[in-house]
Amino acid sequence: MTDAIRVLLVDDQELIRVGFRMVLEAESDIVVVGEAGDGRAAIAQSAALAPDLVLMDIRMPELDGIAATESIVRDRPQTKVLVLTTFDLDEYAFGAIRAGASGFLLKDAQRHEMISAVRAVHRGDAALSPRITRMLLEHVTPQLSASSSPTPDAAESAALDSLTERERDVFLAIGRGLTNAEIAHTLYVGESTVKTHVGRVLAKLHARDRIHAVILAHRLGLVGNET
Numbered sequence: 339m340t341d342a343i344r345v346l347l348v349d350d351q352e353l354i355r356v357g358f359r360m361v362l363e364a365e366s367d368i369v370v371v372g373e374a375g376d377g378r379a380a381i382a383q384s385a386a387l388a389p390d391l392v393l394m395d396i397r398m399p400e401l402d403g404i405a406a407t408e409s410i411v412r413d414r415p416q417t418k419v420l421v422l423t424t425f426d427l428d429e430y431a432f433g434a435i436r437a438g439a440s441g442f443l444l445k446d447a448q449r450h451e452m453i454s455a456v457r458a459v460h461r462g463d464a465a466l467s468p469r470i471t472r473m474l475l476e477h478v479t480p481q482l483s484a485s486s487s488p489t490p491d492a493a494e495s496a497a498l499d500s501l502t503e504r505e506r507d508v509f510l511a512i513g514r515g516l517t518n519a520e521i522a523h524t525l526y527v528g529e530s531t532v533k534t535h536v537g538r539v540l541a542k543l544h545a546r547d548r549i550h551a552v553i554l555a556h557r558l559g560l561v562g563n564e565t
Contacts, residue, residue: 513555
């Protein structure tokens with residue numbers, strides 16, 4: 339299929355790659371174009387194969403997934419990286435997000451969760467499941483608060499000012515980890531309307547995808563203090 343999502347699998351364990359390949363290639367809209375067992379190979383394969391999405395392990399020999407993610411996103415910004423992580427979402431996973439990854443996938447995820455995550459990250463819509471998003475926020479909010487500036491810079495202020503009142507409501511909801519369906523319920527609008535607003539918010543904020551909008555909202559101190 340010419341419009342299939344082209345995926346590169348990166349993990350140092352061959353059996354994990356085999357399992358992921360079987361799951362992904364059972365879907366008509368996903369094709370695995372290659373595999374890599376370490377970060378250096380991942381960078382080389384990304385350059386050679388131009389995948390739409392890289393399913394990236396973090397802890398690998400030679401070069402870890404954080405460094406590989408940073409290199410791939412820098413050299414191929416159109417390629418999304420979906421990070422494989424363990425349940426604790428440790429500092430390595432957060433480092434990958436800072437390096438430019440577009441989402442998390444737990445290594446013990448169910449088949450349907452993996453497929454949904456790949457499709458979501460590819461379209462830049464809901465980059466993370468609500469469960470993973472909220473886990474992320476719980477772990478990284480203190481770090482984001484510690485590294486945030488007391489006031490936004492000129493570019494960030496201009497981007498925030500460009501949001502309409504409704505778009506700002508949507509931005510804050512994204513920052514709290516709400517899904518499109520949850521935002522629609524909260525704001526009493528249709529889900530298709532929310533999707534349109536989300537697209538406009540990401541464009542105006544120059545955010546690569548939803549997870550980076552979450553990080554921006556927390557870094558700017560707009561959300562994160564709720565109990």
